[in-house]
Amino acid sequence: MAIAKMKKIKGFAMQADRDTLLRELQLLGCLEVSEMGDAPEEKEWLEGLEGSETKLSEYRDRLQSVSSAIKALDKYAYVKSAMFKNRSEIKLSSFFDEQLPEKAMNYVSEIEAAERELLRLYAQEDKKKAALAFLELWLDLDVPLDYTDTNYAGVYFGTIPAGSNFDVFHEELKEASDRVQAIVAGSDREQTGVLVVFHKEHIEQVNSVLRKFGFNRVAFKDYTGTARENHDRISSELASIREEINKSLERLKELGEGREAIKLYYDRISQLIAIEETKEKLIETDKVFAFKGWIPADRVSAVEKVLDKFCSAYELTDPGKDDNVPIKLVNNPLTAPLTMVTEMYSLPSYDGVDPNPLMMPFFTIFFGIMFNDVGYGLVLILLSLIVRAKVKLRGTVKYMMGLMTLCGITSAMVGLLTGSFFGDAIPTIAGLYGKQISLPYLFSPMEDPLLVLIGALIIGFIQIIVGMAINAYMLIRDGKFLDALFDVGSWWLLFAGIGVLAMGGTYWVALAGVAALVLTQGRSKPTLIGKIIGGIASLYDITGYFGDILSYSRLMALMLAGGVIATVVNMLGSLPGSIIFYLIIFLIGHVFNMGLNIVGTYVHASRLQYLEFFGKFYRDGGKPFTPLSLKTKYVDIIKEEN
Amino acid sequence: MVEFLNQFGGIGLAFLGGGLAAALCCIGSARGTGLAGEAATGLLAEDPGQFSKCLILQVLPGTQGLYGIVIWFFTLLQMGVFGGGGMPNLTITDGLKFFVACLPMMLGGFLSAIYQGRVAAACINIVAKKPDDWAKGIILCITVEFYAILSLLASFLMLLNIGSWLS
Known part of the structure; x- marks a missing residue:
């Protein structure tokens, strides 16, 4: 029914106990650690000290890859969930299960690999599809596409715009040279595919006609045999790529079984990140670290109980006038x-x-x-x-x-x-x-x-x-x-x-x-x-x-x-x-x-x-009171009595 | 001509008032929700997860259309259209009274919906950059809305007492 009274805490503890101490405080969830360094004596301590090394960026990277694995699963192995579904509950001991990281990261890397493979296959599929579309125009031509110039004869594969009349085109070619032949391979809405064979003596005359009609040469690199043969070959390749895509999709669906483990691990890393972020707010030497923060007045004894388990020294004070005290609202269910x-x-x-x-x-x-x-x-x-x-x-x-x-x-x-x-x-x-x-x-x-x-x-x-x-x-x-x-x-x-x-x-x-x-x-x-x-x-x-x-x-x-x-x-x-x-x-x-x-x-x-x-x-x-605590996205943690 | 006006001019004016109140408010709301909707597409293309927030911002300028319908309904009610007694008989002066009573809603609803739509469209920016603070955008929109409410009140109170002023 009010704004919770806060106590300010300042203290020291041993560097060796740091991780365990922070973990216990996180489980307790009622201490907000604030950044050191604004009070004069803290500035003095900071002189000549380097900021503590943390694994923050490493954990953040890992969180990133875990969350993209979850996204991949949501995309490829989608399971429809009930609209109002409770989060799964998990005991504290299994939340910090030692085998979990390895198990989850295995799934993550497999999912990453499968997704990469899938994307590669999709790219290939697109390429093959484009090749098929490219060959479409030449399907009815029974001349091999690798047909090239001989000593005397020039061979051009190419297209003229659909607007040009082929008969007129052929007529003009004939007028320009008496040793030239053009065949229509096929046509679509935009262009007509044409094969032109001519004697090299008349290359100038032929070229000028070709230019006039907007003839555009097409190069068939890496193709042997007729267009039809190539088309059939690529089609069968495409079929096998599609099969592989299906396999990859199946694989990703199977990997969906790792969803629970990955989500659990996501929450687990989030807790580690919270601790690392807290560490960045401390001042540390080799042996000792200093911290300060806020505790709701009614939880002071609980925090003291944890701190007293370790070698530590601290003082509790009431907030001063200039302190920016974090706000916690205490209300009954009605308000x-x-x-x-x-x-x-x-x-x-x-x-x-x-x-x-x-x-x-x-x-x-x-x-x-x-x-x-x-x-x-x-x-x-x-x-x-x-x-x-x-x-x-x-x-x-x-x-x-x-x-x-x-x-x-x-x-x-x-x-x-x-x-x-x-x-x-x-x-x-x-x-x-x-x-x-x-x-x-x-x-x-x-x-x-x-x-x-x-x-x-x-x-x-x-x-x-x-x-x-x-x-x-x-x-x-x-x-x-x-x-x-x-x-x-x-x-x-x-x-x-x-x-x-x-x-x-x-x-x-x-x-x-x-x-x-x-x-x-x-x-x-x-x-x-x-x-x-x-x-x-x-x-x-x-x-x-x-x-x-x-x-x-x-x-x-x-x-x-x-x-x-x-x-x-x-x-x-x-x-x-x-x-x-x-x-x-x-x-x-x-x-x-x-x-x-x-x-x-x-x-x-x-x-x-x-x-x-x-x-x-x-x-x-x-500003809201944000204690170091367990904050989860996918699971609920049940605290056991110990 | 004069006879025709005398016979039907009043009822025509009254219908015109009610009809315009509904129509202009609806046009304004359509424009306002349209502006906000257009702005939202840009964000949704990037981040479809913000759909519900964008939707709420979009429907905010939609209330003016409803207020217009309220006034339209009330005009018809006061004219006696629902009474079942056949075509009501109104002099031109009576018709003008109805028309003028609808005026605040017509203009206030029409314009405020458009301006509110512009605020809502701008608030999509808040959703994009600070999704947690988007609710403040709603407050900005509602500030504009209040003037539509005042227009509604003005029109409504005039219509309410119109019975005693009719000749």
């Missing part, structure tokens, strides 16, 4: 899902407050107001509960599902108030059977929109007041009582004054509020004139508050828009008067409406927190 909303904005700084419990009621109620529908709410609840029952979730998805349940509940509750179940589905279906049923409701955005609008603005006003109260609390907590009184109290006085005025009361309260603002808001300015101008200028902020409150009108507008679309869907469906047609339209229309509305509603509900609520009190800029 934890809001972490998703907080993280999307920015974590609070260490001297701020955890916004999750503060915005939990607002966020879920806003979502409920905008989504207001019993049916839609139930769908959200059911979906999230099914996913949660089927899979062990973690991270953002877990928060998302939790948020879905909470928001589903509020949506259904607001839907009860407005009497909407998939829009007006129940009255519409009843209408199809000639009956009249209407759900009871307290209010409806269609019938009393002004009431709903005013309600939305009032809810918004409440949130803004709460935000200011939190700001006041933080200021008082930090001992800045006067700031709280001036910055928050003055505004509340003014708000109260406007309220009194609106009820027809005296204007003195509002005037007092204005006076308080003018007198206090310029107090940080150095000069008297500056103070006065700053105070008067602060009155302009009233438009800011006005805009903030008006911004909550979106609650009413989205409530209305979603409801109207749902009604339109029901109406469209009921037009032909058949229940089957209605159900089809119902399904498509409401899925569409829900999908669009979930995104829109979530974002609008978040925006109201970020701009209107957080703007009043939030101190952001915290």
